[in-house]
Amino acid sequence: MSLGIVENLIAELSKLPGIGRKSAQRLAFFIMTMSKEEARGLAAAILELKERAGFCQQCFNITDTELCPVCRDPGRDASRICVVEEPSNLVVIENTRSYRGLYHVLLGSLSPLDGLTPERLKIRELLERVARGGVEEVILATNPNTKGEATAQYLASLLKPMQVRVSRIAYGLPIGGDIEFADEVTLTKSLEGRREI
Numbered sequence: 725m726s727l728g729i730v731e732n733l734i735a736e737l738s739k740l741p742g743i744g745r746k747s748a749q750r751l752a753f754f755i756m757t758m759s760k761e762e763a764r765g766l767a768a769a770i771l772e773l774k775e776r777a778g779f780c781q782q783c784f785n786i787t788d789t790e791l792c793p794v795c796r797d798p799g800r801d802a803s804r805i806c807v808v809e810e811p812s813n814l815v816v817i818e819n820t821r822s823y824r825g826l827y828h829v830l831l832g833s834l835s836p837l838d839g840l841t842p843e844r845l846k847i848r849e850l851l852e853r854v855a856r857g858g859v860e861e862v863i864l865a866t867n868p869n870t871k872g873e874a875t876a877q878y879l880a881s882l883l884k885p886m887q888v889r890v891s892r893i894a895y896g897l898p899i900g901g902d903i904e905f906a907d908e909v910t911l912t913k914s915l916e917g918r919r920e921i
């Protein structure tokens with residue numbers, strides 16, 4: 725067996741977000757220990773995703789139908805839209821089971837230096853949804869980092885004149901953590917975001 729085959733897989737895996745060369749090596753060697761059926765299942769799932777999945781016409785979640793299961797669910801509260809950067813963020817919020825409204829996936833965050841200008845994100849589509857009416861609150865759940873913050877500020881400036889409540893998810897300390905180990909920015913933000921109990 726040529727080692728080039730393993731190198732090839734490692735190179736492909738390294739292209740995935742958050743996967744450095746070390747992780748890619750670990751994954752590649754794990755895949756080598758998989759049965760042929762398991763490996764075929766993994767490869768087939770990747771291909772199926774690329775062949776069948778697209779973006780929801782309304783919220784840009786990943787789906788294999790015109791509207792995603794969240795948008796199709798009549799039990800969801802259509803008066804709330806939670807704005808996230810990526811479909812994976814939507815999945816994490818869904819897993820909490822604490823949110824029953826709809827979503828809007830921007831497919832990125834503002835980063836003009838990387839070519840991510842407002843036109844490249846699904847911002848126009850969000851404004852159109854709000855303009856159609858029936859939306860009472862837009863929850864900005866972009867990441868609490870520089871790009872996510874800039875995106876949230878930009879969206880708030882566009883949404884506020886539209887007679888809709890605009891909120892930002894709270895910044896806080898990790899549950900089970902210790903104030904002593906919190907960084908100053910997080911601690912400052914959690915003081916600012918305090919609420920009555």
Ligand SMILES: [Zn+2]
Nearest residue numbers: 780783792795
């Ligand atoms: Zn949808």
